[in-house]
Amino acid sequence: xxxLTCGASISGAIGEDHTVQPEEVQPxxxxxxxxxxxxxxxxxxxxxxxxxxxxxxxxxxxxxxxxLDAEATSLQRQGQLALWAPALxxxxxxxxxxxAIKSSDMVxxxxxxxxxxxxxxxxxxxxxxxxxxxxxxxxxxxxxxFHVYTLVLAAQTxxxxxWAMGINQDRRTGSIPRDRAEDEIVVACIGDGAxxxxxxxxxxxxxxxxxxxxxxxxxxxxxxxxxxxxTQSRGPLVxxxxxxxxxxxxxxxxxxxxxxxxxxxxxxxxxxxRGPKLIESVTYRMGAHTTADDPTKYRSSAEEQLWExxxxxxxxxxxxxxxxxxxxxxxxxxxxxxxxxxxxxxxxVLALESIDLERVFDTVYSEPHRQxxxxxxxxxxxxxGFAEEQTEAGTAR
Amino acid sequence: MSxxxxxVMAKAITAALRDELAADPKTLLIGEDIGALGGVFxxxxxxxxxxxxxxxxxSPLAESGIVGTSIGMAMRGYRPVVEIQFDGFVFPAFNQxxxxxxxxxxxxxxxxxxxxxxxxxxxxxxxxIEHHSESPEALFAHTAGLRIVAPSSPQDAYWMTRxxxxxxxxxxxxxxxxRYWLKGKVDMENPAPDAFRAQxxxxxxxxxxxxYGPLVPVALAAAEAARAEGRSIExxxxxxxxxxxxxxxxxxxxxxQRLIVAHEAPTFGGIGGEIAxxxxxxxxxxxxxxxxxxxxxxxxxxxxxQEHRYLPDIDRMLEAVDRSFxxxxxx
Numbered sequence: 001x002x003x004l005t006c007g008a009s010i011s012g013a014i015g016e017d018h019t020v021q022p023e024e025v026q027p028x029x030x031x032x033x034x035x036x037x038x039x040x041x042x043x044x045x046x047x048x049x050x051x052x053x054x055x056x057x058x059x060x061x062x063x064x065x066x067x068l069d070a071e072a073t074s075l076q077r078q079g080q081l082a083l084w085a086p087a088l089x090x091x092x093x094x095x096x097x098x099x100a101i102k103s104s105d106m107v108x109x110x111x112x113x114x115x116x117x118x119x120x121x122x123x124x125x126x127x128x129x130x131x132x133x134x135x136x137x138x139x140x141x142x143x144x145x146f147h148v149y150t151l152v153l154a155a156q157t158x159x160x161x162x163w164a165m166g167i168n169q170d171r172r173t174g175s176i177p178r179d180r181a182e183d184e185i186v187v188a189c190i191g192d193g194a195x196x197x198x199x200x201x202x203x204x205x206x207x208x209x210x211x212x213x214x215x216x217x218x219x220x221x222x223x224x225x226x227x228x229x230x231t232q233s234r235g236p237l238v239x240x241x242x243x244x245x246x247x248x249x250x251x252x253x254x255x256x257x258x259x260x261x262x263x264x265x266x267x268x269x270x271x272x273x274r275g276p277k278l279i280e281s282v283t284y285r286m287g288a289h290t291t292a293d294d295p296t297k298y299r300s301s302a303e304e305q306l307w308e309x310x311x312x313x314x315x316x317x318x319x320x321x322x323x324x325x326x327x328x329x330x331x332x333x334x335x336x337x338x339x340x341x342x343x344x345x346x347x348x349v350l351a352l353e354s355i356d357l358e359r360v361f362d363t364v365y366s367e368p369h370r371q372x373x374x375x376x377x378x379x380x381x382x383x384x385g386f387a388e389e390q391t392e393a394g395t396a397r
Numbered sequence: 398m399s400x401x402x403x404x405v406m407a408k409a410i411t412a413a414l415r416d417e418l419a420a421d422p423k424t425l426l427i428g429e430d431i432g433a434l435g436g437v438f439x440x441x442x443x444x445x446x447x448x449x450x451x452x453x454x455x456s457p458l459a460e461s462g463i464v465g466t467s468i469g470m471a472m473r474g475y476r477p478v479v480e481i482q483f484d485g486f487v488f489p490a491f492n493q494x495x496x497x498x499x500x501x502x503x504x505x506x507x508x509x510x511x512x513x514x515x516x517x518x519x520x521x522x523x524x525x526i527e528h529h530s531e532s533p534e535a536l537f538a539h540t541a542g543l544r545i546v547a548p549s550s551p552q553d554a555y556w557m558t559r560x561x562x563x564x565x566x567x568x569x570x571x572x573x574x575x576r577y578w579l580k581g582k583v584d585m586e587n588p589a590p591d592a593f594r595a596q597x598x599x600x601x602x603x604x605x606x607x608x609y610g611p612l613v614p615v616a617l618a619a620a621e622a623a624r625a626e627g628r629s630i631e632x633x634x635x636x637x638x639x640x641x642x643x644x645x646x647x648x649x650x651x652x653x654q655r656l657i658v659a660h661e662a663p664t665f666g667g668i669g670g671e672i673a674x675x676x677x678x679x680x681x682x683x684x685x686x687x688x689x690x691x692x693x694x695x696x697x698x699x700x701x702x703q704e705h706r707y708l709p710d711i712d713r714m715l716e717a718v719d720r721s722f723x724x725x726x727x728x
Contacts, residue, residue: 136504147472148505152496158462159497162469162477169475172451173422177474199493202462209457355506363507364541366565370593370640372541 017303018228019284025236027282028262029252033310035318037257046261052325058099058256059320060334062091062313065115067338068124069287071345072131076291080350082133087114089254089286092312093219095119096259097187097279101215101267104145104180107187108160110194111149112219120144124341125348134354153190154197157216160188161203164212164276183271185213193224195240196232207276208244215267216241216278219253221285226298238280246276253283254312284310400586407577409551410440410516412585413558414478418448421476424562427454427463428480428516437482438518438577460490464515468498471511478562483574484519485528485698491536498567499542514561518574519547520611520661521708524701531698532662537569538639538671545638546592547571549613551581553636556589571638573611595642597649601631604655604718607646607672609635612659612709619714628718638668646672647679654685655721659709664692686724689717 028043069086076084087094094115098107107116117127122139129138130149137148150156164186170176176184190200195218207214218237222229233240241248247269251262259281266277284307288295295304320326361376404412417424426441432455435442445453456463460481467477481487487494494515501511521530537543544566548554554572561568590596598613599620606616613634620630633649635642650656656676658669673688691709699707 135506137506140508141472141505142508148509150497152492155465155493155497158465158493159469159472161462162466162471163473164469165466166470166473166475169425169451169470170473175422198489199461199465202457202459202465205457205459206462206466359506360503363503365544366502366507366510369544370642370644372640 014298015300015302017306018230018299019222019303019307021230021234021236025238025250027250027252027280028258029255030258030261031255031315031319033254033315035315035322037319037323040261043258043261043265046264047257050260055320055325056330058095058260059313059316059326061095061099061115061119062256062316063334064118064338064341065091065094066313067342068114068118068127068345071124071342072128073287073291075128075346075349076131081128081131081291083290083292084131085112085290086285086287087112089284089307089312090219090221091115092256092316093253093259093281093283096256097217097263097281100260100263101185101187102181105185105187105267106141106145106147106160106163107189108147108156108163109149109189110153110156110191111151112191113149113189116189117144117146120146122146123348124345125352128345128349129352132349132352134352153194154199154203157188157190157200157203158206160186160214161206161212164207164214165210167213168210185215185267185270187215187217189217189219191224192218192220192222192229192232192237193227195237204241204244204246204276208246211275213270214276215263215270216246216276217263218278218280219283220280221283223285223289223295223299225289225293226295236280238278241278246278248278248280250280250282253281254310254315256312256316283312286311401582401584403580403582404551405578405580406548406551406554406572407438407440409555409581409583410558410572411442411444412583413555413562414441414444415447416585417476417478417559417562418444418452423474424476424478425452425454425470426478426480427456427467429456429458429463429482431455431480436480438574440516440572440577441480460486460488461493464490464493464498464513467513468493468501468511471513472501472509476512476514476562478514478516480516482518483529484517484531484533487515487517487533494537494543494567494569495540499540501542502566503542510565511567512562512565513567514558514564515567515569516558517569517571518577519571520573520575521698521701521704522575522611524704526701527698530701530704532571532660532693534571534638534660535662535667538641538668542567543639544568544593545571546636547573547610547638548636549573549576549610549634551579551583552589553592553634555583555585557592557636560588560592571610575611576614579614593637593640593642595636595645596634597631597645598634599630599632601629601653603629603653604657604721605631605633605646605649605653606657606659606714606718607633607635607649608659609638611661615709615711616659616714619711619718622711623715623718630718635672641668641671641675643672643675643679647676650676650688651680651683654683655718656684656688657691657714657717657721658688659691659714659717661693661708663695664690665695667692686721689721691717
């Protein structure tokens with residue numbers, strides 16, 4: 001269903017609901033905000049096979065991310081993290097999507113895919129390493145099929161396209177790596193704001209032209225720091241896919257079941273050789289852009305409350321309970337588990353060791369470089385000089 | 398059987414690309430018009446017919462896309478060799494090169510290697526229109542994580558290209574496009590010296606001219622002209638801009654006691670200033686004059702109707718030699 005409202009204002013009045021766009025495409029939704037399951041001819045079959053245990057796992061990861069987010073925010077407030085970018089509110093979009101693809105499929109994240117990272121077995125302290133600024137990244141991409149976070153956004157969509165070109169090349173030459181699936185795909189994550197970047201366009205051109213096995217996963221959380229999505233795009237982002245000859249689907253990103261179903265269908269189509277696909281997952285950044293941000297300056301509490309009512313976790317919990325997929329003891333256990341996780345995480349984050357500057361010198365290049373070696377040696381001598389002075393001073397005393 | 402062949406620089410690069418494509422099935426070429434056309438300079442001529450459209454890939458017209466996807470392919474174990482058509486068109490890819498390609502190995506703690514080679518035809522003196530004659534090397538040299546080389550002869554072009562492709566680090570090859578049709582001997586069996594070291598091409602005793610890429614033949618001609626005036630000029634081919642072989646340059650400067658650094662790029666903020674500082678640090682007490690720079694001016698590359706006044710030539714180099722001799726060392 002497309003609703004057109006001509007001449008809608010794009011003024012920046014704080015009181016208005018910035019999450020309504022001039023042109024709307026109804027997103028795929030299976031679970032209503034009230035937690036009622038609806039029937040969808042195309043998408044319902046994709047969740048029919050999910051066992052109660054699998055459903056509870058989806059919930060677990062969503063709850064884990066939310067707990068991690070709260071703990072990370074408080075760590076930042078206490079000066080223990082340089083910065084934190086909360087994913088609060090985007091748990092269903094992320095968990096539903098990553099649960100629908102294979103663990104051997106490579107994912108190229110932005111810097112806010114915490115729930116996806118957790119799902120891939122990246123530990124909270126690995127995840128927070130970047131934000132504590134002890135290292136630029138806490139994990140080896142090859143161990144999780146999850147690339148390191150990208151901060152200069154949209155760049156990763158081209159890396160994903162290149163990775164997908166590699167997949168096609170492997171297939172052509174019959175040299176599929178042993179640890180990869182024959183029907184491997186790749187996921188490029190991006191937010192509403194960064195879809196305005198030129199690299200996103202170039203990535204979609206490459207993906208369409210070379211028929212790449214690539215799934216674009218746009219999380220439209222409605223805010224690029226302080227700028228609403230409708231400054232990035234007049235119409236729904238999903239409509240852009242058509243211009244490239246790519247199928248796109250708009251999904252309610254606060255509905256984990258719909259997120260799972262849409263990602264399942266589209267990834268299946270990609271695996272079947274039907275080329276790249278795009279998901280616009282409509283969600284909401286319930287928190288600030290980062291801990292350095294102040295949303296009260298640009299959006300209304302009415303808008304925040306509206307989206308509070310669409311909370312992805314509450315909705316799913318209501319349904320799990322009402323259907324008997326999880327009982328109260330499950331939720332109590334999950335809460336207890338993540339209370340412990342938060343405490344452990346705090347300990348392990350505070351214990352994170354900083355990289356040595358020597359290691360930075362050693363990784364600038366993979367082969368020796370004269371200037372790097374000279375500067376590394378100079379720093380060593382320079383700092384040794386201080387150590388000697390201290391020793392001498394100690395001896396004199 | 399002798400592996401020495403006479404060929405022009407463009408064809409030496411073609412030969413290097415062909416030999417690396419044959420040697421490693423993971424090596425790929427990607428760029429605009431490099432397939433059926435063989436590239437705007439015909440450097441990849443015949444390679445698509447020989448190796449197929451999937452190893453010599455005609456890309457969309459999108460430099461950021463070419464470099465960005467090459468990074469992705471490299472992460473997956475391929476060795477992409479990118480052709481950028483002209484120096485002035487590399488800038489749409491500047492972000493991918495500087496924030497992604499250059500940093501990937503370091504920011505992943507050495508876990509991700511990105512062996513991407515970027516071939517960048519560069520420099521002026523081809524009578525072209527704007528954006529086709531620039532020398533952007535300083536912009537890339539300032540970025541840690543990139544290697545930058547500039548061949549000046551067919552022999553170096555052949556071997557530097559091969560060494561760049563097999564290097565696990567990203568390498569930018571500045572191809573001096575005005576020398577594409579320069580003929581020379583290429584010894585395909587005996588590698589040229591390490592691509593990342595400088596080389597003394599002509600020995601002398603009175604002054605050194607250090608330069609790279611398209612100005613190397615100019616420096617050699619200037620040295621020859623100076624000989625007629627009774628001056629013995631040493632010529633150093635810098636060859637590698639990152640890493641910079643400051644040791645070889647400083648050794649020559651310390652010996653001749655006068656150093657002139659020449660490049661087509663503007664002198665302001667350029668490689669010449671970096672070399673001057675490094676040589677001063679190493680050989681200050683040996684120098685009879687300050688290190689002098691010969692290069693382009695602090696202006697956008699001019700319309701080529703004026704490039705003869707903009708680009709360093711034999712006379713500009715000899716003027717700098719004269720100026721170097723005019724300094725009196727104070728007591």
